Amino acid sequence: MKRASAPGKAILFGEHSVVYPAPCLPNTSCHHSISFAVNKRAYAEVEKNESGKINIISDKYGKYEIETEQAMDLCELFHEVYKDKTENRKKKLLMLNEGWYSPIELILGLAISETKLNNSIGFDVKLKSEIGRHLGSSTAIAEAVAGAALAELRGSLEIKDADREEISYFAYLADSIVSGAPSSTDNNVIAYGGLIRCDKFDPILPGKISRIDFIDSLDLVVADSRVLSDSGEMIKRFRASLEEDLSKLKYLDRINELAVEGLVYLRENNLRDFGKAMNENHEILQNFGVSHPKLDEIVSIFNKYGFGGKLTGAGGGGCAIGVSENPDELIKKLNQEGYSAFITKLNNEGIRLEN
Numbered sequence: 001m002k003r004a005s006a007p008g009k010a011i012l013f014g015e016h017s018v019v020y021p022a023p024c025l026p027n028t029s030c031h032h033s034i035s036f037a038v039n040k041r042a043y044a045e046v047e048k049n050e051s052g053k054i055n056i057i058s059d060k061y062g063k064y065e066i067e068t069e070q071a072m073d074l075c076e077l078f079h080e081v082y083k084d085k086t087e088n089r090k091k092k093l094l095m096l097n098e099g100w101y102s103p104i105e106l107i108l109g110l111a112i113s114e115t116k117l118n119n120s121i122g123f124d125v126k127l128k129s130e131i132g133r134h135l136g137s138s139t140a141i142a143e144a145v146a147g148a149a150l151a152e153l154r155g156s157l158e159i160k161d162a163d164r165e166e167i168s169y170f171a172y173l174a175d176s177i178v179s180g181a182p183s184s185t186d187n188n189v190i191a192y193g194g195l196i197r198c199d200k201f202d203p204i205l206p207g208k209i210s211r212i213d214f215i216d217s218l219d220l221v222v223a224d225s226r227v228l229s230d231s232g233e234m235i236k237r238f239r240a241s242l243e244e245d246l247s248k249l250k251y252l253d254r255i256n257e258l259a260v261e262g263l264v265y266l267r268e269n270n271l272r273d274f275g276k277a278m279n280e281n282h283e284i285l286q287n288f289g290v291s292h293p294k295l296d297e298i299v300s301i302f303n304k305y306g307f308g309g310k311l312t313g314a315g316g317g318g319c320a321i322g323v324s325e326n327p328d329e330l331i332k333k334l335n336q337e338g339y340s341a342f343i344t345k346l347n348n349e350g351i352r353l354e355n
Contacts, residue, residue: 002045003045004144004351007350008131009190010321012033012034012262013255013277013281015033015312017033017251019238036194037190043354044147046123046124046148052067052122055122055125056104057125059128059129068112068123071108071109072113074106081093100138107145108149110146110170134315134319135318136189142170144351150166168190171191172184179235185209194348214267221343222320226294226339228317229316238289262274277308279309282310297337298334302322309322
């Protein structure tokens, strides 16, 4: 039996904009995002057997059981769809997602294929997550499953950099049946930890990833709006707003500038201007209709008792991040208004084995 854990993630700058160029708007300029791993984690325990069945127990969704052969069929069908380089690929990929278990099913099929085992093998899988919505929880679960499954099949005792690359790729493929065209941000920051920059050049290919060296002493506050939202719907809303008025592309370019400026402010420990940059990014996302009154209220609290903040992730609910000289006091004020919150740094560890 092997047990792995993977962190959640938050986006400092660039959510939504980093999706472009995309098949719907293939000729936009390159856009990028800056993300980091948070100190909340998802856990997967994987034990192989010879039952030919996969049993999954999730603390959030309950139980699910399938034949290993079904996972291998999904894997084969996925590879066939993934060959399609047209805009139709996204729709076909989304049709492969039948529920919360489908990405896990695909991950396990990929792990079996990679290790060249047959359908007689089975798995008992237990999942647990302490990660909130819009903090990369589904990708973190996928990576924890991939890391634990590959280690179990290979008898590995640690996760090396080459393993991280493979695990990250598996999670990217799993994300593809959830969102259709992921940016590759989530899977990479969760695999490697720390700060990650993603540059999206091509409408079909995943973004180019670069790690940002940063010795971090900054405490950021992550607050949960306790509002559930559909990431896919938020992506559609952002896209619709952009397609209705292509002049809004200038705001995506401005987000690029904010990401560059924000990193400079971080390195200078200039929290006031860093907070202002976050505020401006939030205002742009508001203009695209992907915020929520609760998120706006949280950002107002960030500004009243700190230097500023913004929503993180798809929006419409989920979490916001903020910066303050006194994060403990900021959390106290958020709690008084009914919001849960926690403190995180920017240099948290990526996926790891827990055994």
